[in-house]
Amino acid sequence: MTSKQYNSVWFREPRKPAGSSPGRSREEIVAAAMELLDAEGLAGLSMRKLGARLGAGATSLYWYVAHKDELLELVYDEIWGEMTAPDPEEVGWRNAASIVAHSMRQVILRHRWSADLIGRLPALGPNSLMVADQTRKTFKLAGFAGADIDYANATLTAFVFGMTIPEVAWDTAMAGYDYDGDDLRQTVAKVAADYPDLSDAISATDYEDPRVMRELCFDFGLVSVLDGLERRLVT
Amino acid sequence: MTSKQYNSVWFREPRKPAGSSPGRSREEIVAAAMELLDAEGLAGLSMRKLGARLGAGATSLYWYVAHKDELLELVYDEIWGEMTAPDPEEVGWRNAASIVAHSMRQVILRHRWSADLIGRLPALGPNSLMVADQTRKTFKLAGFAGADIDYANATLTAFVFGMTIPEVAWDTAMAGYDYDGDDLRQTVAKVAADYPDLSDAISATDYEDPRVMRELCFDFGLVSVLDGLERRLVT
DNA sequence: ACCTGAACACCGTTCAAGT
């Protein structure tokens, strides 16, 4: 029964106040890591490769970061920094919620490796907090009170993440497929042969571009979730 | 531009028809893998350790499975096998949806390693398909038609997964905390100091058991999602 | 048909030593 405390990068000061002269800074390291991640995915990020990209020895990073997970926490927060969370006072709570939802999705689709980090890492960085604060404001303005503010907030982000993460997985699974994926669909239909209803549905989606279908699916779900939340407000 | 086809374990026959005499079978391997996963988590499952547990050489597994990902596909489908998807004809579509949602959540909380697999692996095993077929039936019975059936289906599971995966992450992050986590909450509040609203909310949840709070949050979100979906039906 | 062992190309992380 070890009683080790949980530790996040955000719980301690960076070793470099980000403005000194020699050596590297967190910013450089994070930027290089993002480049590597965007180019090669999560599996492509190793401490050695990142060190090499920075023109440094493989293990020099350990002076700036306690371990790889801390590095991941840092790049994870960058993701949150790319999200647009508009002021609900200006656009109304429903619009604000819609916009942030679409924005979250877009960011994940842009940085596909982030899908693997979401829900694995705690989101305690400054950017995450900024977004969380803004969405909280959004649901407060909508009329929620007390814990319901957080519940509504959690419901929306759960939907967005739950919808988007598998999208990324499917995309990467089908990467390298030249055709529109007809033979894949056929194979899947064969596996589902025991369930006539299911396999009918699979073949039926034949003619649609998967990207527009997912877009439609996301919109359908989003308005449903927002309607459902709105329903909590009428008392 | 390599045009490698996507391949799932489920797209090819197992090497053993599961009833022969010598050697191991997929069933044994999967069962042992599940034990290892439940005991040590995803990081604790290595081909070498699994081989050892089966009293075999480290690399003997490669005769039954093409690579580790295939093994993961197999154990992943076991997860789906533990879910309860009741017949909507008997309990009504809303009940059926509620029950399957809670069941999904419970299964994930029971096998925490599955949280890392969801959305990373395609769900094409027999158990996944059975659940998918049943939930499709549920939304069909509710009155959805065409693509909307799948959209509603996707919305519900997105919510459940998006809600539950982070739950697991928080739990494992705080594993080893003896106290009720007061000091953690304090630390988090300090990090969020710039956002008075947010940090107030964090301290306000003080007295509650996180487990019951999550339960409440899940229920709140679930009825919201179901209400929202139901709203799509009135035309 | 099934399993082994050695080997390859990687990992994250530690740590004494350098400047």
Place this chain on the structure above:
DNA sequence: ACCTGAACACCGTTCAAGT
């Protein structure tokens, strides 16, 4: 204060060889 190199304890996977 910052970085290096060697070393440790792991990985997944391949493959020739055994029975």
